[in-house]
Amino acid sequence: MAKRPSNRDAERTEDKIRELPLVALRETVIFPEMIVPLQVGREKSVAALNAAVEAGSAxxxxxxxxxxxxxxxxxxxxxxxxxxxxxAQVVQLQDGTVRAIVQGQTRIRVHGFSQTSPFLRARIEELVETTPTDVELQALMRSVQAQVEQYVQAGAPVPPEAAVAAKNITEPGLLADMTAYSPDMTTEQRQELLETVDIVERLKLVSSFLARQIEILELKGKIQSEVKSEMDKTQREYILREQLKAIQRELGEDDPQQAEVNELRE
Structure with a gap:
């Protein structure tokens, strides 16, 4: 006879759930350890921030x-x-909006709302990351660090210091998450990265993204080089034609009467 499923797992999950004010973000994904300015204007979002500040909560x-x-x-x-x-900081602006400095802490899963007015209050569970210590993880980290360096050298729209920062990161989850700073990453790609809790899978996802961007940047560089070469060739031909015209003017070859005289002499 099959064993009836236990309610222990559900009870354990329920024990981990707590309620917090929630701010819905538009086209922005915040990651753990990320410090960002956040400007909030919607009434419920402003109320949620203020409620969190008053309660001293996250x-x-x-x-x-x-x-x-x-x-x-x-x-x-x-x-x-x-x-x-x-x-970290909240500033109430005269137009009713709020500007805050926030620092990401951990990934969370939303299990529902406990209230929707005057602000959103969500039932959330913190997601625990476990970091394996096998050889595959170390190899993935070194591969991603090398790709970040190649990405920067290929002309990525990120500060040159990004490659140095990547080399100095020893925590694999943080190394993967730092890729979210890339302007080349879409909101959907950032969200997928945030939802990938497994660190090995997250590094693989980042490695795939970087490989694609490096390929695009190298192809872009090749095209630009070919275009520049063609432009240089066209410019050289134009200069030579203008120089030839100038010589012809000096010799009077561009004067119809002089050209007729030259023909008679021949």
Whole structure:
């Protein structure tokens, strides 16, 4: 006879769940350890930030699926995985909006809303990362660090210091997450990276992204070089033609009467 499923796992998950004010983000994905300025204007988001500040609590930052959606009333309108963040600073602006400095702490999963007014309060669970210590992980880290260096050298729109920073990172999860700073990464790609809790799979995802971007940048560089070479050739031909015209003018060859005289002499 099959053993009836136990409720222990569900109870353990329930024990890990707590409630926090939630801010829905538009086309922005915050990662653990990331420190970013956040400008909030929607009434519920402002109220959520203020509630978190008053309670001295962290805040849940979760990206919404449709960036142009104004009101969020259901968890299905948000991605399931977001980030728990600490509020470092809050400034109330005269136009009613709030500017905050937040620092990502850990990945979280949203299990639902406990309230939707006057602000969103979510039931969240912190996602625990486990870091393996096998050879594959070390190989992946070195590969990604080398790819970051190649990405920068190929002309990526990131500071040159990014390659040095990547080399100095010893924590594999952080190394993978730092790729989210790349402007080449879309919101959907950042969200996929955030939702990839398994560190080995996350590094593989990052490695695939970097390989693709390096290929694009190298192809772009090749095309630009070919275009420049063709432009240089065209410019040289133009200069030679102009020089020839100048010589002809000096010799009077561009004067119709002089050309007729030259023909008669011949």
């Amino acid at each position: 805040i849940a930052l979760v990206t919404q699926r449709q960036a142009d959606q104004e009101e969020i009333s259901s968890p299905s309108e948000l991605y399931e995985v977001g980030t728990l963040a600490k509020i």
